Amino acid sequence: MSGEHLRITTPITADLLRGALDLEHTAHGVRPHRLPAWARARGADGQLAMAEAEPSGVRLALRTAATAVELETRRTKRVYRGVPPRPDGVYDLLVDGRRTDQACVTGGNTLTIDMTTGHTETQPGPAGTLRFTDLPDGVKHVEIWLPHNELTELLALRANAPVEPAPDRGRAVWLHHGSSISQGSNAASPSTTWPALAASLGGVELTNLGFGGSALLDPFTARILRDTRADLISLKIGINLVNADLMRLRAFTPAVHGFLDTIREGHPGTPLLVVSPLYCPIHEDTPGPGAFDVPALRAGRLRFQATGDPAERASGKLTLGVIREELTRIVRQRVPEDPNLHYLDGRALYGAADFAELPLPDQLHPDAATHRRIGERFAEHAFAGGGPFADPSATAR
Missing domain, CATH: 2.60.120.260 (Galactose-binding domain-like)
Incomplete structure (x- = not known):
């Protein structure tokens, strides 16, 4: 032809x-x-x-x-x-x-x-x-x-x-929400963002609601997650809340609970994985807001920096460390009534040792090789035997 x-x-x-x-x-x-x-x-x-x-x-x-x-x-x-x-x-x-x-x-x-x-x-x-x-x-x-x-x-x-x-291949639909890292910032191509790679390895259909700078626990996002077809759901929460300096710990905790409550209205028994932030040195112990590194910009390089004061954690300002600790507590509190809720420390996908080997080029976003590593590790954790998304074909509608 x-x-x-x-x-x-x-x-x-x-x-x-x-x-x-x-x-x-x-x-x-x-x-x-x-x-x-x-x-x-x-x-x-x-x-x-x-x-x-x-x-x-x-x-x-x-x-x-x-x-x-x-x-x-x-x-x-x-x-x-x-x-x-x-x-x-x-x-x-x-x-x-x-x-x-x-x-x-x-x-x-x-x-x-x-x-x-x-x-x-x-x-x-x-x-x-x-x-x-x-x-x-x-x-x-x-x-x-x-x-x-x-x-x-x-x-x-x-x-x-x-x-x-194309006909429906009967594969489970994985609905994921996260930040620019989930959207694919600095990935080499659309099928090699870490969620796309993980979906391919897991044999599932991806719906990617990763929004650069905008994983902010917005109530309308929770309603969309509630109302969208999904056999598997994951939420990567944290980095945007810190670099936007959007809320304090007092607001963060009920906001996470409310976000999860809304999703559960539409998906009461769907496997739901909460993922805390990847390792990011500038915000591990330093609150936001995040900002562009202006001297680097003047030199023609794109870099980010944290502008908060670590001492402000005492007044409720969020850091990645604070968020991981609180997400762990929230999930542990909810699991007795929600056994299909799971937690993954994002540092298992990209941690301090990974940063030493594959540093974040702009101090915030992974490069193409790191996207592949994160995708492979997520698939190994979530889709492998015993993982929260194991045997996704069994949950497909």
Whole structure:
């Protein structure tokens, strides 16, 4: 079958996408979202709006005999003024579960951010097209994973054979919520963020609600987790609460309880794993707020620092150490009435020894090699025999 004549255009509809909770219709196409419209209206926060519209974990899932597939998109790429340019967003092609190709698109909009002032400016740009050719003959399961770090508007899907939604493979759905590390900050590609790697190793379907800077125990996020299909749920809690300096210990404890209570309204017996923060030296014992390291920015390097005072822990300010201790206590308190609730110390995924070997390049986010290590360790802990998510096929609906 020729790969040169992509004459079949397939409308991009919600049933072709996995990992998205909403599909916004734009003037020229559709934009996947990881928060529904009602929640986006309640959020009213620019950081969250940007993070949830970056389609981490969202993929086109197709059943087709096509040997060539073309996707026309318009990206919005972030550029930080005075800092070396970020890598282009990557699209991963998976055929029958195996990654076989990658591509980037050119053009698109540019969002320029001045981190010293907070000023932003958007420059519009043209759409781009990526083409995957030489796919194997015969009917197959094709996934195109969208960039985890670029806003993406999908304009057209073309192929040289009919395309239909991939059938449900009967796998358990893993619903995960966390911070930019869960979204995939500094991962090499969308299918190699640590949650995507762990999902692949565990043989489950991922819905990734990792939001950069925005894992803040928002009540509407708890309601979304409550109402979204899930056979397995995990929550990675802590780092954003510290670097945003959002609340004190007095507010944190009931907020965690309330978050868990809301989720349990919709998933009373679903395995639920609470994960405390990974090791991060700047915030282990020093409260937030976190801030950009301005001298580093002036030298063209992106680095973060903690600006709080360790003595402020006495007045209830949060550090990663404080949060781990309190999450341990909360889970232990709840387990007698909720035996499907579990706890994992994030330092088992990335600890002090890992930092010595694979330091955080900007003092906050892991690199690509570290994403792989975290994903492998999470899968080993959660999906292996005796783990909280062991035998996920048994819980799939």
